[in-house]
Amino acid sequence: MSELVSAVRVTPVAFRDLPLLNSVGVHEPFALRTVVEVVTEGGHHGLGETYGDEPHLRRIERAASALIGTDVFDLHGMQRRVIASLAEDTSTGGHGMAGMVTTSSTSDRVLSPFEVAALDLQGKITGRPVSDLLGGAVRDEVSFTGYLFYKWASHPGHDEDEWGAALDPDGLVRQATKMISEYGFSSIKLKGGVFPPDQEVAAIRALRQAFPDTPLRLDPNAVWTVPTSIKVGQELEGVLEYLEDPTAGIPGMGEVAREVPMPLATNMCVVAFDHLKPAVQQEAVGVVLSDHHFWGGLRRSQSLAAVCDTFGLGLSMHSNSHLGISLAAMVHLAAATPNLDYTCDTHWPWKRPEDDVIVPGELAFANGAVKVPTKPGLGIELDRDALARMHQQYLDSGIRNRDDTGYMRSIDPAWKAPLW
Numbered sequence: 241m242s243e244l245v246s247a248v249r250v251t252p253v254a255f256r257d258l259p260l261l262n263s264v265g266v267h268e269p270f271a272l273r274t275v276v277e278v279v280t281e282g283g284h285h286g287l288g289e290t291y292g293d294e295p296h297l298r299r300i301e302r303a304a305s306a307l308i309g310t311d312v313f314d315l316h317g318m319q320r321r322v323i324a325s326l327a328e329d330t331s332t333g334g335h336g337m338a339g340m341v342t343t344s345s346t347s348d349r350v351l352s353p354f355e356v357a358a359l360d361l362q363g364k365i366t367g368r369p370v371s372d373l374l375g376g377a378v379r380d381e382v383s384f385t386g387y388l389f390y391k392w393a394s395h396p397g398h399d400e401d402e403w404g405a406a407l408d409p410d411g412l413v414r415q416a417t418k419m420i421s422e423y424g425f426s427s428i429k430l431k432g433g434v435f436p437p438d439q440e441v442a443a444i445r446a447l448r449q450a451f452p453d454t455p456l457r458l459d460p461n462a463v464w465t466v467p468t469s470i471k472v473g474q475e476l477e478g479v480l481e482y483l484e485d486p487t488a489g490i491p492g493m494g495e496v497a498r499e500v501p502m503p504l505a506t507n508m509c510v511v512a513f514d515h516l517k518p519a520v521q522q523e524a525v526g527v528v529l530s531d532h533h534f535w536g537g538l539r540r541s542q543s544l545a546a547v548c549d550t551f552g553l554g555l556s557m558h559s560n561s562h563l564g565i566s567l568a569a570m571v572h573l574a575a576a577t578p579n580l581d582y583t584c585d586t587h588w589p590w591k592r593p594e595d596d597v598i599v600p601g602e603l604a605f606a607n608g609a610v611k612v613p614t615k616p617g618l619g620i621e622l623d624r625d626a627l628a629r630m631h632q633q634y635l636d637s638g639i640r641n642r643d644d645t646g647y648m649r650s651i652d653p654a655w656k657a658p659l660w
């Protein structure tokens with residue numbers, strides 16, 4: 241049985257984002273994503289989602305043309321075609337998460353949405369959910385973390401929102417209380433690297449006091465020096481389940497890891513397969529945050545999980561601002577990854593429910609978790625009207641011709657956290 245690709249549709253979209261702060265600035269009023277729809281000669285449709293910045297979009301379009309005629313069951317052939325489509329690519333830039341010291345593989349980033357769409361197709365053709373194609377679900381729901389951000393109440397260009405400001409410990413406790421009461425999360429991550437470290441330590445202590453039994457994480461996106469990271473790590477002994485990317489680079493993380501009591505996690509210094517060997521040799525990280533968008537799709541993320549298992553590394557999951565196609569893919573992957581030791585990140589609460597390209601209702605949060613879809617493929621359905629509306633929003637948003645991460649460049653050039 242073969243099922244050949246007859247068309248690939250690539251649609252960039254934009255959705256409203258909030259004035260969330262991180263070490264490089266303020267989230268833009270719109271987050272950009274790209275929806276990939278792979279159509280087969282048999283009339284089946286498969287969905288994938290990826291970053292929306294301009295250089296990445298151009299590469300996605302080039303790969304899309306190269307995939308016409310591929311059998312959707314031939315994932316290795318698909319990978320070869322994606323790599324070949326990039327051979328002549330001399331463009332620079334594109335999604336790389338600001339502050340990341342080592343870059344994930346371009347071909348893995350480009351392959352990912354097509355691999356997810358191919359698995360969605362394989363599932364639809366065979367009548368099995370994607371989690372079955374990945375070895376079978378070992379859990380029937382996937383738990384996520386409440387992902388807190390320092391946040392301005394409002395900012396020019398952003399719509400009014402119901403979350404208010406969170407610029408101090410009280411504001412963050414309020415934010416966490418609202419997020420937990422609405423979604424039921426049972427763990428919390430704070431995106432730090434925004435204010436001086438002692439203020440962020442105070443925020444974590446306030447969260448600990450307000451939520452005594454809830455696992456906590458802090459992620460300053462590698463803007464601290466090695467001595468600062470060690471100091472913070474030691475101060476937060478017994479408080480954090482892990483400290484994520486306190487400092488830049490594998491050697492620096494190794495120095496910190498030797499001096500702090502909790503595991504160090506990363507989605508910044510181990511972001512491709514060739515980073516694993518030095519990270520293991522230097523004992524630099526205890527937990528890797530996988531992310532199928534840059535590790536090359538769901539099956540390559542499972543390979544990462546196997547390496548983590550082999551070397552005794554913990555496994556968690558990273559997110560950026562994302563839509564429902566990505567959430568579905570994350571849920572299937574998490575369901576079929578036995579050694580996923582931690583609840584997964586998600587930016588989902590920061591997106592308005594109506595801002596999505598999938599038919600609502602398929603992916604609901606209850607008690608901080610999403611049930612693993614059991615319908616064939618990813619188990620979600622594209623809402624074409626919503627896709628058209630969000631594509632128009634992309635065209636109108638005025639932030640598409642850009643070369644960075646597509647959603648979190650500072651709109652205030654003066655905003656840039658120093659290296660503490």
Ligand SMILES: O=C([O-])C(=O)C[C@H](O)[C@@H](O)C(=O)[O-]
Nearest residue numbers: 262337461507559560561648
């Ligand atoms: O380190 C991380 O968790 C991220 O990079 C997640 C996002 O990029 C986060 O920093 C954001 O959305 O501002």
